[in-house]
Amino acid sequence: MSEAPANYISEPLLVYLDDAASNKPAPGGGSVSACVGALGAALVDMVCSLTCGREKFAAVDAEMTTLSGVAQVARGRLQQLLQEDTTAYNGVIDAYKLPKDTPEQQAARTEAVQAGLKVAADVPLEICRVAVEVCRLSKVAAGLGNPHAVTDAGIGAVLGEAAVVGAALNVRINLGSITDAAYVAQTAAIIDEIQAEAAALRADVLAITLSKI
Numbered sequence: 001m002s003e004a005p006a007n008y009i010s011e012p013l014l015v016y017l018d019d020a021a022s023n024k025p026a027p028g029g030g031s032v033s034a035c036v037g038a039l040g041a042a043l044v045d046m047v048c049s050l051t052c053g054r055e056k057f058a059a060v061d062a063e064m065t066t067l068s069g070v071a072q073v074a075r076g077r078l079q080q081l082l083q084e085d086t087t088a089y090n091g092v093i094d095a096y097k098l099p100k101d102t103p104e105q106q107a108a109r110t111e112a113v114q115a116g117l118k119v120a121a122d123v124p125l126e127i128c129r130v131a132v133e134v135c136r137l138s139k140v141a142a143g144l145g146n147p148h149a150v151t152d153a154g155i156g157a158v159l160g161e162a163a164v165v166g167a168a169l170n171v172r173i174n175l176g177s178i179t180d181a182a183y184v185a186q187t188a189a190i191i192d193e194i195q196a197e198a199a200a201l202r203a204d205v206l207a208i209t210l211s212k213i
Contacts, residue, residue: 008086009079025093026086030124030170034082037131037163041075043156044137047145060144067144071137074130078163081127085170088123091116114179121174121187127167128194134160135201142208154209157202164198 008016008027016035020027027035048068051057057064095112099105135157142153168191175184 007083009083025089027082028085028170029166030085030088030127031082033124033131033163033166033170034078034085034127036159036166037127037134038075038078038082040131040134040138040156040159040163041071041078043152043159044071044134044141045075047141047149047153047156050149051144051146054146057146063140064144067137067140071134071141074133074137077130078127078134081123081130085123085127088120089116091119117174117178118180118183121171121178124167124170124174125187125191128164128171128191131160131163131167132194132198132201134163135198135205139201139205139208142205142212147212150209150212154206157205161198161202164195168195 006015006019008019008031016027020032045068048064048071051064052061052068054061092113093116095109095116098109098112100109138153138157138160141156142150145153171187171191175187178184
């Protein structure tokens with residue numbers, strides 16, 4: 001069995017960065033994309049923190065309080081995915097190590113590899129889904145939040161889109177080895193749609209941001 005990676009959620013940031021820079025198979029681009037998305041969600045929450053409870057922004061207090069809660073959920077999920085992506089490919093690695101001396105073993109090995117590849121694609125696909133939500137939240141934060149923190153909302157959208165693009169690359173590389181044509185077509189269409197939405201949202205949020213600085 002493949003060695004389990006460290007629990008990066010509880011490790012110092014330097015440990016994560018050093019492992020990302022090392023020759024270890026994980027954390028890799030998918031996990032780093034989730035980390036970037038989590039940072040974007042944290043910035044959205046920062047805008048909320050700098051807005052909520054201030055008399056000047058009382059008219060949007062309820063909406064920004066709700067936004068804060070949603071941003072925290074997105075951040076928490078991306079933190080989980082940061083860790084999940086470090087183990088997602090282990091099933092593929094273990095499957096390739098299975099014996100292949102007989103036709104039966106070869107068939108079992110192929111089935112295990114394909115199942116592992118789908119898991120390895122599904123995790124970054126989930127990163128894409130949550131990261132585009134960060135872009136949506138950033139747009140609300142940029143429009144309603146404390147204008148002194150509008151650049152943080154803008155950066156949140158940039159990071160959200162970066163997380164989408166990065167995770168989508170990890171989805172695509174796994175799709176290239178998956179033989180289930182229907183799964184490949186459906187998943188490719190999903191990430192195309194998510195990437196298009198993330199790019200549009202990032203453009204919208206940067207336009208709002210630039211109009212306020």
